[in-house]
Amino acid sequence: MEMIEHAIRENSLVGAFAFVGLIMWISVHLSRKLTFGRVHGSAIAIVIGLALAYWGGIQTGGSKGLADLKLFAGIGLMGGAMMRDFAIVATAFEVQVDEAKKAGLVGVMALLLGTIIPFIVGASVAWSMGYTDAVAMTTIGAGAVTYIVGPVTGAAIGASSDLMALAIATGLIKAIMVMVFTPVAARFMGLDNPRSAMVFGGLAGTVSGVSAGLAATDRRLVPYGALVATFHTGLGCLMGPSVLFLATKAIVG
Amino acid sequence: MIIYGTAILAACHLLGVYIGDLLGAFIGVKANVGGVGIAMMLLISARVYLHKRGLMPDTTEAGVGFWAAMYIPVVVAMAAQQNVVAALKGGPVALISAIGAVLLCACTIALINRTGPKRQDTAWQTGTVAEES
Structure with missing residues (x-):
């Protein structure tokens, strides 16, 4: 047993390939046997991944879920930002250029709305729960945009570290909700063509939420959503500490 | 050769992220602005350009296609480290x-x-x- 553990630790990325392959295999079977294909195998796999991340976080007290366990360090590399972005870029190979061009303008509009709506919701909730100063409202509002925009904005306007932690938690919950509930709400949102995927990518925000949510809904829609969603964090980091902070300050003083 | 496809993908990825960083620095944001999106557009352009000139054999395409197909497993690994x-x-x-x-x-x-x-x-x-x- 120790020898196997040693082998996996020495070859962590290879271990991750095998482990994720196993999760996928289990998920596809659960999807077929338990739900008769109604729930997508990848949706089940993502939920299993999140559950394992919770378990890993409890076990180690770390911040990287399952990847904090030495045996599963390869998961950190395989699912890290580098590999994630590399795989997302690769999906662009399947994009039908005309489809993407047709929805360009509506994608930009969705991107703007996707920054402003979550911000207003987050800032309003913060205000109603007693965080009435502009810095706190802006930081939490920015956290509701994405979990990267929150701390970046907070750092720029001088928020305390508890506020930033709160903003990160807000963004994380949002990302997890998008991952889990996108396939459930796909029909309601009309998510069945490239244009709608681009609208979704702009409004749902967070590359991780959008990419996992679309993967669990229809793999072919991924590149269209991701193409728009990758501008989300940049736009949020641009607007958060500037326009949105100033607007909040003008309103609450 | 299959590595040509993967190399084109890697080059587009790096160039896109670099442009995204430049864009971020240019507008004064501490973040990468759309780097991955720019990389995707570069890859789309590269595909269209090479395809027209007949420089995109199946093996080269497979070098990109593999990584596109690995997308869902990578996302599962990503979920496991949230x-x-x-x-x-x-x-x-x-x-x-x-x-x-x-x-x-x-x-x-x-x-x-x-x-x-x-x-x-x-x-x-x-x-x-x-x-x-």
Whole structure:
């Protein structure tokens, strides 16, 4: 047993390939046997991944879920930002250029709305729960945009570290909700063509939420959503500490 | 050779991220602005350009296609390393903000998609998805 553990630790990325392959295999079977294909195998796999991340976080007290366990360090590399972005870029190979061009303008509009709506919701909730100063409202509002925009904005306007932690938690919950509930709400949102995927990518925000949510809904829609969603964090980091902070300050003083 | 495809993909990725960083520095943001999106557009342009000149044999395409097909497993690995514990510890402010934002955005998406033009185009469905079983 120790020898196997040693082998996996020495070859962590290879271990991750095998482990994720196993999760996928289990998920596809659960999807077929338990739900008769109604729930997508990848949706089940993502939920299993999140559950394992919770378990890993409890076990180690770390911040990287399952990847904090030495045996599963390869998961950190395989699912890290580098590999994630590399795989997302690769999906662009399947994009039908005309489809993407047709929805360009509506994608930009969705991107703007996707920054402003979550911000207003987050800032309003913060205000109603007693965080009435502009810095706190802006930081939490920015956290509701994405979990990267929150701390970046907070750092720029001088928020305390508890506020930033709160903003990160807000963004994380949002990302997890998008991952889990996108396939459930796909029909309601009309998510069945490239244009709608681009609208979704702009409004749902967070590359991780959008990419996992679309993967669990229809793999072919991924590149269209991701193409728009990758501008989300940049736009949020641009607007958060500037326009949105100033607007909040003008309103609450 | 299969590595040509992967190398083109890698080059587009790096160039896109570099341009995204430059863009971020240019507008004074401490973040990468659309680097991955720019990389995707570069890859699309590269594909169209090389395809027209007949410089894109199947093996080269396979060097990109493999990574596109690895996308879902990578996303599963990504899910397994989210800070779920911290997310659940955020308390009511974080929870209500997130739920409110997601609900309102979902309704907005539904609104835009339902009022948009109804099209029966199905060309996008005949992609090159390798892993569908």
